Amino acid sequence: MMRPRWWTVGVAMWMGCAPAFAEHGQAEIRGTADGSAITGTATLTDTPQGLQIIVQLQQVPPGTHGLHIHQSGSCGNGGQAAGGHYNPDGAPHGFVLADGLRHAHVGDLGNIEIGSDGSGTLELIVPNVTLSGSRYSVAGRAIILHEWPDDFSQPTGNAGGRIACGPIILTEPGS
Numbered sequence: 001m002m003r004p005r006w007w008t009v010g011v012a013m014w015m016g017c018a019p020a021f022a023e024h025g026q027a028e029i030r031g032t033a034d035g036s037a038i039t040g041t042a043t044l045t046d047t048p049q050g051l052q053i054i055v056q057l058q059q060v061p062p063g064t065h066g067l068h069i070h071q072s073g074s075c076g077n078g079g080q081a082a083g084g085h086y087n088p089d090g091a092p093h094g095f096v097l098a099d100g101l102r103h104a105h106v107g108d109l110g111n112i113e114i115g116s117d118g119s120g121t122l123e124l125i126v127p128n129v130t131l132s133g134s135r136y137s138v139a140g141r142a143i144i145l146h147e148w149p150d151d152f153s154q155p156t157g158n159a160g161g162r163i164a165c166g167p168i169i170l171t172e173p174g175s
Contacts, residue, residue, distance in 0.1 A: 026042065079165040086138065089101065
């Protein structure tokens with residue numbers, strides 16, 4: 001006897017085998033100061049392992065710079081409108097990949113190395129973080145590039161001013 005297709009989907013979902021619908025997002029990163037040449041993109045994709053984030057920057061002063069996801073998706077007022085680090089659990093500052101969500105802010109992405117040509121790339125996957133639909137969703141927030149390295153100290157890592165910002169928006173795959 002042939003069972004209806006909906007029954008098969010229902011059983012698969014009940015068993016925890018629901019089909020995955022990956023969300024995609026992007027942030028167009030721009031310098032926060034008037035006349036800043038900093039540009040870049042962050043591409044974000046939900047994966048079974050967590051949120052994949054690929055940040056590519058150009059025209060940044062060479063060296064190590066802190067990179068965080070901040071509370072609000074607004075980049076006004078020199079990036080100050082983005083608010084503080086995204087931290088829904090009130091966790092201490094740290095490096096989310098090493099310390100986990102219980103011991104670091106969701107937005108604590110660590111540092112990006114910028115070469116002598118002013119460009120740099122950072123690729124990471126943050127477990128248990130998504131673009132939307134979870135306690136740790138980042139769509140509608142902002143990626144902030146700081147002027148100095150994040151030293152992982154309390155309360156925010158001493159990374160200095162906000163030199164670039166990009167609101168995280170949902171996009172269609174491949175856009």
